[in-house]
Amino acid sequence: MRSGTNGQPRRRAAECAGLLAVLAALVALFAALSDRFLAPETFLTIANQIPDLVVIAVGMTLVLVSGGIDLSVGSVMALGASLLGVAMTDHGWPAGAAALVAASVGLGCGLVNGVISVGAGIPSFIVTLGMLEIARGAAYLATRSQTQYIGPAIEPIGAPLPVLHLSPAVLAALALVAGGQFILSRTVLGRHLVAIGSNESAVRLSGIDPRPPKIAAFAISGLLSGLAGVFQSSRLSAADPNGGVGLELAAIAAVVIGGTSLMGGRGSVVNSFIGVLIIAVLQTGLAHVGATEPAKRVITGAAIVAAVLADAARHRWAAADLWRRLRRAVPATAMPADRL
Amino acid sequence: MMPSVPPRVRTLGLNKAYAVPVLSDVNFECLPGEVHALIGANGAGKSTLARILCGLVRPDAGSMEFDGRPYAPRHKRDAEAAGVHIVHQELNLVGNLSVAENLFLSDLPRRWGCLRLGELREAARTALARVGLAGLDPATPVAALGVGVRQLVEIAGALARACRLLILDEPTAALSDPQIERLFDHIRRLRASGVSVIYISHRMDEIARIADRTTVLRDGRIVATRPVAALPVAEAVRMMAGRDPSAHAAAPRVPGPIRLRVRDLRRAPAVRGITLEARAGEILGLAGLVGSGRTEFLRAVFGAERADGGEVQVDDSPPRRFSSPAEAVAAGLAMVPEDRKEDGLMLARPVAMNMSLASLASFRRASGLLAAAAERTAVGQTADRVNLRCASLDQPVTELSGGNQQKTLIGRWLMRDAAVYLFDEPTRGVDISAKAAIHELMGDLARRGRACVVASSEPEELMSLCDRIAVFARGRIARVFERGEWTHERILAAAFEDPAGGAQ
Numbered sequence: 001m002r003s004g005t006n007g008q009p010r011r012r013a014a015e016c017a018g019l020l021a022v023l024a025a026l027v028a029l030f031a032a033l034s035d036r037f038l039a040p041e042t043f044l045t046i047a048n049q050i051p052d053l054v055v056i057a058v059g060m061t062l063v064l065v066s067g068g069i070d071l072s073v074g075s076v077m078a079l080g081a082s083l084l085g086v087a088m089t090d091h092g093w094p095a096g097a098a099a100l101v102a103a104s105v106g107l108g109c110g111l112v113n114g115v116i117s118v119g120a121g122i123p124s125f126i127v128t129l130g131m132l133e134i135a136r137g138a139a140y141l142a143t144r145s146q147t148q149y150i151g152p153a154i155e156p157i158g159a160p161l162p163v164l165h166l167s168p169a170v171l172a173a174l175a176l177v178a179g180g181q182f183i184l185s186r187t188v189l190g191r192h193l194v195a196i197g198s199n200e201s202a203v204r205l206s207g208i209d210p211r212p213p214k215i216a217a218f219a220i221s222g223l224l225s226g227l228a229g230v231f232q233s234s235r236l237s238a239a240d241p242n243g244g245v246g247l248e249l250a251a252i253a254a255v256v257i258g259g260t261s262l263m264g265g266r267g268s269v270v271n272s273f274i275g276v277l278i279i280a281v282l283q284t285g286l287a288h289v290g291a292t293e294p295a296k297r298v299i300t301g302a303a304i305v306a307a308v309l310a311d312a313a314r315h316r317w318a319a320a321d322l323w324r325r326l327r328r329a330v331p332a333t334a335m336p337a338d339r340l
Numbered sequence: 341m342m343p344s345v346p347p348r349v350r351t352l353g354l355n356k357a358y359a360v361p362v363l364s365d366v367n368f369e370c371l372p373g374e375v376h377a378l379i380g381a382n383g384a385g386k387s388t389l390a391r392i393l394c395g396l397v398r399p400d401a402g403s404m405e406f407d408g409r410p411y412a413p414r415h416k417r418d419a420e421a422a423g424v425h426i427v428h429q430e431l432n433l434v435g436n437l438s439v440a441e442n443l444f445l446s447d448l449p450r451r452w453g454c455l456r457l458g459e460l461r462e463a464a465r466t467a468l469a470r471v472g473l474a475g476l477d478p479a480t481p482v483a484a485l486g487v488g489v490r491q492l493v494e495i496a497g498a499l500a501r502a503c504r505l506l507i508l509d510e511p512t513a514a515l516s517d518p519q520i521e522r523l524f525d526h527i528r529r530l531r532a533s534g535v536s537v538i539y540i541s542h543r544m545d546e547i548a549r550i551a552d553r554t555t556v557l558r559d560g561r562i563v564a565t566r567p568v569a570a571l572p573v574a575e576a577v578r579m580m581a582g583r584d585p586s587a588h589a590a591a592p593r594v595p596g597p598i599r600l601r602v603r604d605l606r607r608a609p610a611v612r613g614i615t616l617e618a619r620a621g622e623i624l625g626l627a628g629l630v631g632s633g634r635t636e637f638l639r640a641v642f643g644a645e646r647a648d649g650g651e652v653q654v655d656d657s658p659p660r661r662f663s664s665p666a667e668a669v670a671a672g673l674a675m676v677p678e679d680r681k682e683d684g685l686m687l688a689r690p691v692a693m694n695m696s697l698a699s700l701a702s703f704r705r706a707s708g709l710l711a712a713a714a715e716r717t718a719v720g721q722t723a724d725r726v727n728l729r730c731a732s733l734d735q736p737v738t739e740l741s742g743g744n745q746q747k748t749l750i751g752r753w754l755m756r757d758a759a760v761y762l763f764d765e766p767t768r769g770v771d772i773s774a775k776a777a778i779h780e781l782m783g784d785l786a787r788r789g790r791a792c793v794v795a796s797s798e799p800e801e802l803m804s805l806c807d808r809i810a811v812f813a814r815g816r817i818a819r820v821f822e823r824g825e826w827t828h829e830r831i832l833a834a835a836f837e838d839p840a841g842g843a844q
Contacts, residue, residue, distance in 0.1 A: 190710075194689070207698055
C-alpha cells in the first residue's frame with residue numbers, strides 16, 4: 001500500500017510541465033501578435049542575453065530553499081565585472097585569470113553574507129541588503145565609476161559559437177542549472193537545505209549542524225553572481241559598475257514563478273530556469289509587439305503576481321487531489337488509522 | 341425528552357464524507373448543563389463533529405438544532421454568536437502577540453480602530469486569574485510560555501466569552517495535575533450555571549470524574565451514548581477499538597551497565613543540579629509538575645540548550661557538556677522533543693524525508709551523492725518496524741494522525757540507532773492504541789540494551805511504563821521511586837516537595 005507510489009516526483013514533473021505550458025502559450029501568443037517573433041534569431045538572441053540571470057537564479061533558488069534570501073546578487077555581479085574589467089584594462093591580465101578574480105570575489109562576498117548572517121543569527125535579508133550597498137560601492141571605487149571598455153579579449157565567452165549559435169556562457173549556464181538541480185535533489189547538501197528551509201529547529205535537534213549548509217548556499221550564490229559578472233562583461237565587451245541594478249528582484253521573480261517558496265523548503269532549479277525563460281520571452285515578445293518600456297514593466301509585474309497566484313491555486317488543488325487519492329487507495333475500514 | 345427543555349444542541353442524521361464517510365448518520369445531543377464526553381480512536385470522527393458544531397466544517401447532510409431552534413453555522417463567527425466556543429487540541433495562539441492580545445484576538449476592545457490597552461489588560465487579568473494564572477503578566481508574548489501554560493491561556497480565552505456550549509478538545513494533554521483540578525472546578529461551575537460542555541479526551545480516568553454522559557464514536561458512527569457510571573473503561577476501550585485491547589505480555593527487562601550518567605547538571609533557572617543515571621535495558625521516567633524542569637533538563641542533556649554546569653556521560657566516553665545536539669547525537673544520544681510540530685517534523689515534507697533526516701550521513705556516498713534507493717529501502721523497513729499507517733512514504737507528514745507523526749519521529753532515531761533515547765511527552769495528543777504501540781517500541785528498545793528516559797505529565801503513563809521514576813520539583817530531583825514503591829499519591833506528594841530544603 002505504501003511501496004511503489006511516487007507521488008512526489010510525479011507532482012514535481014507536473015509542475016515543470018505546467019511551467020513549460022505557460023512558456024509555450026506565451027510563445028504562441030506573441031507568434032500570433034507579431035509575424036517576426038517566431039524566428040530562430042529571436043530565441044538565439046534571448047538565449048544569449050540570459051546566462052547571467054540564469055546562473056544568479058540557480059544560486060538564489062538554493063538560498064531561498066534553505067529559508068534565506070540574497071539581495072546582493074546584482075551588486076556582487078557588478079563588483080565581479082568591475083574587478084575583471086580593471087584587471088584586464090589596467091593590468092593587462094588574460095581573460096581567464098580575470099574571470100577567476102571575478103568568481104573569487106563573488107565567492108568571498110557570498111561567504112561573508114553566509115558567515116555573518118548564519119554565525120551571528122542576523123536575518124539574511126538585512127546582511128545581504130548591506131552587501132548590496134557595499135559591493136556596489138566597491139564596484140564604483142574599483143572603476144572610479146567609469147565603465148571599463150575591455151574589447152575583444154573578453155568577447156569569446158559571450159559570442160555565439162559557429163554551428164551551435166549559442167555562446168559558451170549559455171552552455172555554461174545550462175550546465176550550472178543541471179548542476180544546481182543535481183545538488184538540490186540528489187546530494188546530502190541539497191537535502192539538508194530543503195530540511196533547513198522546512199524546519200530548522202527539527203534539523204538541529206536531529207543532530208545536524210544547520211550552519212555549514214546555509215553558509216554553503218550563500219557561498220554558491222556569491223560565486224555564481226561573480227560568474228554572472230563575467231558573462232555580462234563578455235556580452236557588453238565592457239565592465240559596467242552600474243550593471244545588474246535591480247537584478248536581485250528579477251532573479252527572485254523568476255525563481256518564484258518557478259514555484260520556489262519564499263518561505264523555504266520547496267524549490268526546483270530547473271523550474272527557476274524556466275521562470276527566467278518566461279520572463280525573457282515576455283519581455284522580448286512585448287518589445288516585438290511594440291510595447292513601451294513602462295507598459296512592459298506593468299505587464300511583467302502583473303505576470304509575476306499572476307504566476308504566484310496560479311502556483312498557490314495549483315498547490316491547493318494538488319493537496320485536495322492527494323487527499324482524494326489517499327482516501328481511494330486505502331479501504332474505508334482501514335482509514336481511521338492508528339488502530340493496530 | 342420534555343418539549344419544554346430542548347437539548348442545548350442536537351444533530352439529526354449528520355453526514356460528512358471526504359470521499360469516504362467520516363461521519364455517518366450521527367444523532368448526537370448535549371443537554372443544558374451537561375458535561376458530555378466524546379471518545380473514540382483517532383480518525384473516529386470526534387474532531388469533525390466538533391468542527392461541524394462550531395461552524396468550521398459544513399455537513400454534507402443532516403441538520404442541527406440549538407436550544408430547539410434550527411442551527412446551521414456557516415462560519416465560526418456564526419457559532420460564536422450563538423455562544424459556541426471551542427478550545428483546540430492544536431494550540432491556536434499567535435506566538436509574537438501578547439497573552440492579552442491572544443485572549444481576545446477575535447474581538448479586541450477598541451474605539452475608533454484603536455486598541456484600548458488598559459481595558460484589554462484588565463480583561464486579560466480577570467480571565468487569567470480564572471484559570472489560576474493570576475501571576476502571569478498579560479503583556480508576556482505567548483512565544484515565551486511553555487506548552488502547559490499556553491493551553492491554560494487558550495482555555496482562559498474560551499472561558500472569558502459568553503458561552504452556552506463549550507467544546508474542549510484534549511484540554512488536559514499538556515496540563516499538570518493541579519492545573520487539571522482547577523480546570524475541572526471550572527467545568528463544574530459552568531455546568532452549574534447551565535453551560536453545556538463537550539469534552540473530547542483519551543483519558544478515561546478524567547472522563548469518569550468530570551463527565552455526565554459519554555458518547556463513543558467508531559468509524560464515524562455513534563456506537564453508544566451512556567451515563568458515565570454505566571460505561572466501564574474496559575468496555576469503552578472495546579467499543580472504540582471494535583475488539584479487545586490485547587493485554588501485552590512483555591518479556592522482562594534486565595538492567596545492564598549504566599549508559600547515561602548525568603552529574604549535577606544545571607541550567608538557570610529551570611534546572612538546578614540534576615544527578616541521575618540510566619542503565620541499559622531500563623526505562624527511566626521523569627515525573628513532575630509543568631515547570632518542574634523536566635523538559636529543560638532533557639534539552640540541556642541533549643545540548644539543545646547549553647547547560648551552565650555539570651556533566652553528561654554516555655557509555656564510556658569522557659564526561660562533558662554537549663554544546664549542540666550534533667555533539668550529543670555523535671556521542672550516542674537521541675531525543676524526541678516535546679513539541680513535535682515545532683521541533684521535530686518538517687510538516688509539509690514527505691514521511692520518508694522526515695524519517696531519514698538524522699541518518700542521511702549513512703546514505704552519503706564519497707561523492708556527496710545521496711544513495712536514494714538505499715535510503716528508501718531503509719525508510720520502508722523502519723516504517724514497518726514502527727507500524728506506521730500512511731498512504732505512501734511520499735505523503736506529507738502533516739496529513740498523518742498525531743500517533744503516526746510521533747512514530748515517524750521515533751523511526752527517525754531507530755534508523756540512526758542510539759545508546760540512550762530521550763523522550764519528552766512522547767504520547768501527548770495520541771490515541772490509546774498508538775500510545776500502546778509507542779510504549780511497546782520503548783520496551784523493545786530497552787530489551788535490546790538501550791536506555792530510555794521518558795518525561796511525561798501523566799503519572800499513570802510512567803507507572804505502567806517505567807522501571808524507575810525520578811520526580812522533579814523546582815529543577816531538582818525530589819525522589820526516585822523503584823517499581824513497586826510508587827503510588828499516584830506518593831509521586832504527587834514528591835512533586836510538591838521543595839528539594840532545596842523542607843516543604844513550603
